[in-house]
Amino acid sequence: MKVLLIGSGGREHALAKLIRRSVLEPRLFVAMDYRNPGLEKESVETGGKMFIVNTVSAKDVANVAEEVSPDLVVVGPEEPQFHGVTDVLRERGYIVFGASSRCAEVEKSKVFARSLMWKHDIYGRLYFKAFTSVEEARKFIEFAGDVVIKPARQAGGKGVKVLRDTQAYLSRDRAEVKKTYIEKLFSEMEGYRDIDYKIIVEQRVEGVEYTSMIITDGDTILPLPLVQDHPHAFEFDIGPETGGMGSIQGPGWILPFITREEFGKTVEVVSQVLKALQSEVREKYVGAFAGQMMLTGIWGPTVIEFYSRFGDPEMSNLVPIVASDFLEILDKAARRKLAGAKLDIDEDRVTIVKAIAPAGYPDNRRIAAGHPIHVDEGGVRELGCEVLYASVELLANGVMYTKGSRVFEIVCSSDNYDDAYERIEKAITYVKSLDGWPLFYRSDIGSRELLNDRIRAAERVRTIYGSRSRRGLLGKVLMWVPGEGISDNPLIGFVR
Amino acid sequence: MGSLLAIYAFDELWNLSNIVRYGLMSLQHRGAQNFVVCIPGERVECLHGENIDEVSRGASKNVALAVIGNDSDNMLIEVDDSGVVAMASERSWDGASRALQALSNAFSNGGDPVTSFISTLNRVSDDVAPSMAVLTKRGELVIWRSPSSFSPLVLGSYGFDMAIVSSESVAIDILGGDVKRFLKPGEGIYIAKYIVKHFTAGVSEHRGLCTFELLYLARHDAIVDGVSVYEFRKHLGRELAKYLESDVDVVVGVPETALPYAIGFAEVIKKPFEMAFMATGGRRRSMLFSDPFEKIVSIHLKMNPIRGVLEGKRVALVDDSMVTGSTIKTVSQILRFRVGVPEVHLFIASPPLIMPCPFSVLRLDMKGLLAANLSQSLARDYLEVDSLHWLSKEDVDRVASRFGLKLCGKCFGVDFFGCRK
Numbered sequence: 006m007k008v009l010l011i012g013s014g015g016r017e018h019a020l021a022k023l024i025r026r027s028v029l030e031p032r033l034f035v036a037m038d039y040r041n042p043g044l045e046k047e048s049v050e051t052g053g054k055m056f057i058v059n060t061v062s063a064k065d066v067a068n069v070a071e072e073v074s075p076d077l078v079v080v081g082p083e084e085p086q087f088h089g090v091t092d093v094l095r096e097r098g099y100i101v102f103g104a105s106s107r108c109a110e111v112e113k114s115k116v117f118a119r120s121l122m123w124k125h126d127i128y129g130r131l132y133f134k135a136f137t138s139v140e141e142a143r144k145f146i147e148f149a150g151d152v153v154i155k156p157a158r159q160a161g162g163k164g165v166k167v168l169r170d171t172q173a174y175l176s177r178d179r180a181e182v183k184k185t186y187i188e189k190l191f192s193e194m195e196g197y198r199d200i201d202y203k204i205i206v207e208q209r210v211e212g213v214e215y216t217s218m219i220i221t222d223g224d225t226i227l228p229l230p231l232v233q234d235h236p237h238a239f240e241f242d243i244g245p246e247t248g249g250m251g252s253i254q255g256p257g258w259i260l261p262f263i264t265r266e267e268f269g270k271t272v273e274v275v276s277q278v279l280k281a282l283q284s285e286v287r288e289k290y291v292g293a294f295a296g297q298m299m300l301t302g303i304w305g306p307t308v309i310e311f312y313s314r315f316g317d318p319e320m321s322n323l324v325p326i327v328a329s330d331f332l333e334i335l336d337k338a339a340r341r342k343l344a345g346a347k348l349d350i351d352e353d354r355v356t357i358v359k360a361i362a363p364a365g366y367p368d369n370r371r372i373a374a375g376h377p378i379h380v381d382e383g384g385v386r387e388l389g390c391e392v393l394y395a396s397v398e399l400l401a402n403g404v405m406y407t408k409g410s411r412v413f414e415i416v417c418s419s420d421n422y423d424d425a426y427e428r429i430e431k432a433i434t435y436v437k438s439l440d441g442w443p444l445f446y447r448s449d450i451g452s453r454e455l456l457n458d459r460i461r462a463a464e465r466v467r468t469i470y471g472s473r474s475r476r477g478l479l480g481k482v483l484m485w486v487p488g489e490g491i492s493d494n495p496l497i498g499f500v501r
Numbered sequence: 502m503g504s505l506l507a508i509y510a511f512d513e514l515w516n517l518s519n520i521v522r523y524g525l526m527s528l529q530h531r532g533a534q535n536f537v538v539c540i541p542g543e544r545v546e547c548l549h550g551e552n553i554d555e556v557s558r559g560a561s562k563n564v565a566l567a568v569i570g571n572d573s574d575n576m577l578i579e580v581d582d583s584g585v586v587a588m589a590s591e592r593s594w595d596g597a598s599r600a601l602q603a604l605s606n607a608f609s610n611g612g613d614p615v616t617s618f619i620s621t622l623n624r625v626s627d628d629v630a631p632s633m634a635v636l637t638k639r640g641e642l643v644i645w646r647s648p649s650s651f652s653p654l655v656l657g658s659y660g661f662d663m664a665i666v667s668s669e670s671v672a673i674d675i676l677g678g679d680v681k682r683f684l685k686p687g688e689g690i691y692i693a694k695y696i697v698k699h700f701t702a703g704v705s706e707h708r709g710l711c712t713f714e715l716l717y718l719a720r721h722d723a724i725v726d727g728v729s730v731y732e733f734r735k736h737l738g739r740e741l742a743k744y745l746e747s748d749v750d751v752v753v754g755v756p757e758t759a760l761p762y763a764i765g766f767a768e769v770i771k772k773p774f775e776m777a778f779m780a781t782g783g784r785r786r787s788m789l790f791s792d793p794f795e796k797i798v799s800i801h802l803k804m805n806p807i808r809g810v811l812e813g814k815r816v817a818l819v820d821d822s823m824v825t826g827s828t829i830k831t832v833s834q835i836l837r838f839r840v841g842v843p844e845v846h847l848f849i850a851s852p853p854l855i856m857p858c859p860f861s862v863l864r865l866d867m868k869g870l871l872a873a874n875l876s877q878s879l880a881r882d883y884l885e886v887d888s889l890h891w892l893s894k895e896d897v898d899r900v901a902s903r904f905g906l907k908l909c910g911k912c913f914g915v916d917f918f919g920c921r922k
Contacts, residue, residue: 365695
């Protein structure tokens with residue numbers, strides 16, 4: 006079976022590893038933006054081939070497809086979806102796993118996703134206000150309170166400002182930051198011509214984050230086990246937001262801090278959104294879909310945002326634990342024959358994934374790029390772990406160079422977190438910068454300490470949403486302005 | 502002893518002035534007659550002053566290092582001649598100027614900052630080196646909790662925007678942040694725009710926290726190395742209750758540190774805990790004044806009695822510790838002469854203080870220590886109390902162990918209370 010995989014990063018490398026194991030004896034062809042040595046290896050070893058193309062160009066990718074004539078195309082990242090790559094391939098008659106551009110709107114436009122949830126009255130929705138013009142936003146932000154400011158378009162997991170504003174004595178300082186930030190973000194978002202709304206201001210929530218991914222053919226839904234990503238760049242949840250510095254999974258379908266009921270409710274929310282989305286765009290959703298969730302005091306399971314693809318690095322956690330023929334599942338979904346399919350996982354195992362990034366990531370990728378780097382894959386394998394190649398390019402001189410984002414993901418699994426943690430910490434030492442450029446990773450991910458913190462945090466949140474639920478207050482945030490009455494706008498602050 | 506506050510905002514659009522201001526305000530109870538705030542620039546600039554507003558205005562950038570200390574702590578931050586680094590120490594230390602010079606050299610030479618810091622420490626630090634915080638002119642921060650430090654250091658964050666390190670967890674709360682880690686003795690953290698690194702340095706054995714950090718210094722709402730200060734204090738108060746010999750009508754705590762002790766005490770003996778005194782002019786930490794006149798002024802300002810609840814009642818009076826006894830003397834005089842109580846039974850939630858602090862963390866003058874100089878009966882008569890009870894060293898040891906703490910107990914005549922890890 007010939008499989009064409011679109012995408013260049015760690016998620017695609019994880020997909021490649023899962024696909025390779027299939028009894029369908031896949032030959033793996035990969036269309037990628039740069040020469041990712043991991044993906045190259047997978048393609049060569051399976052008798053396939055790699056193509057270096059602009060993966061957001063539907064024309065370029067279609068040319069590759071024509072050359073390969075694949076039995077199945079798997080589109081990994083969201084940007085090719087946004088740019089119509091999936092659509093063009095389907096138009097040309099290929100069997101494609103991946104959201105169409107209209108379905109992918111649920112990730113691309115945060116305003117679309119939020120509006121969808123409100124229109125269809127879906128559980129776990131947050132208050133928001135979106136802006137097309139900077140003047141309008143400027144006016145609103147004068148009065149904004151405890152909010153999050155985000156780019157209204159998916160922008161590679163960047164640009165989110167979380168401004169807890171529950172203390173009047175500091176709210177003027179925060180208002181200043183909000184104002185300056187709105188201006189800055191608007192000018193950054195100018196570049197995106199494919200969207201009307203530039204900025205979205207949302208109700209801030211706090212709690213414990215987790216990702217719920219599913220595979221769907223538009224009718225049948227196959228949930229994947231929950232995974233928790235770690236967005237802060239630095240240890241102990243400090244520093245700027247990244248695409249994810251590592252993730253943990255297991256044991257089984259849930260996480261140590263999420264209950265079965267919460268998992269059930271989450272899958273229900275994701276399924277409802279999927280249904281609403283399909284009725285809205287009048288198309289079947291074929292591919293991977295995910296909710297970036299947070300367990301909050303306001304709702305319990307709450308939607309932060311959606312992905313129209315598998316999470317990265319979340320996908321990497323699945324590599325050691327998927328027991329089913331993953332390619333078969335992708336293929337069935339793509340052919341809209343997922344009914345009756347089953348995903349088996351090794352329910353006794355846990356997995357930890359850690360990303361290694363060059364200094365400069367995520368805020369200055371220019372200085373983070375172009376550094377020679379090495380990983381002793383044999384050493385990592387001896388520990389029973391795997392290396393996934395992400396933002397790294399093999400040049401003609403045979404040396405690998407950083408591309409500016411997370412370079413490698415190390416994946417270790419075990420029947421317990423302590424053992425997996427111990428091995429992954431050793432495995433990380435096999436990654437070396439060759440020019441002395443500093444690298445960083447998070448040693449706290451997967452540690453007993455952090456896990457216990459999450460369990461405590463989730464317990465606290467559970468107490469809050471449990472009592473709100475009993476009083477019929479889930480999702481509600483009532484504000485009373487004397488003389489004006491009760492309103493349900495939690496976006497307004499102290500400074501009026 | 503000084504308190505450290507270091508803030509790093511990863512986004513340069515933050516101006517930290519007001520944030521430093523409220524952060525320092527939340528640490529004032531640790532002793533606050535001296536303030537210094539440093540910011541990076543062409544060279545590190547430090548602003549010294551005697552009030553918070555004056556110095557915090559100087560923190561006009563996205564990175565700031567601040568220290569507050571007592572009247573005698575005037576050398577808590579030093580900047581090298583070339584302005585490459587400012588080094589703040591939580592208490593004065595003979596090795597400070599050598600360390601400063603070595604750090605200045607290391608940071609001017611480039612190279613990995615964490616490695617430079619650790620090798621400097623290895624060269625110049627001794628077994629009394631305090632915790633320290635370094636700010637470089639490039640705007641990097643290095644903060645290290647010394648194994649021989651007697652006070653904690655806490656790392657917190659504010660959203661994706663800030664890292665905050667403070668001597669006490671309350672500053673992180675007050676700034677709207679979340680506590681992320683209680684740095685362990687020997688642990689340090691390097692914070693720069695593109696990298697944050699966590700490291701361990703210094704091999705000497707952990708000396709234990711100063712017992713007074715938990716007894717007196719920290720705020721009730723602070724968490725010290727994972728231990729709730731309030732819970733700890735209440736627990737000591739409960740322990741004290743077993744020393745009650747005669748009936749009392751009400752339980753009163755010496756404001757305001759002793760309130761949780763008194764609440765724990767009252768809970769066990771099942772008698773009402775009463776507010777007994779009102780303070781005038783905000784909270785003043787009498788124990789942290791070295792000038793005896795200032796000290797007595799602040800005691801007097803705290804002690805206007807609420808007469809109605811006390812008049813004619815037998816009082817169990819609870820305090821966290823007794824150094825010179827001057828506070829207790831004042832309180833007992835007020836209770837006797839201004840209120841008119843028939844009995845005062847005094848309960849001290851720590852053992853007798855019998856030695857000066859060998860590390861000068863607390864300025865205890867041997868001549869002034871009541872327990873070291875007066876017999877129990879003489880003390881009772883001087884203080885005009887009907888009975889006088891202390892927690893034993895064993896009591897404190899047991900409670901510290903229960904909370905997983907290791908406390909330095911030199912001034913109580915013992916090396917450590919609690920875990921001897």
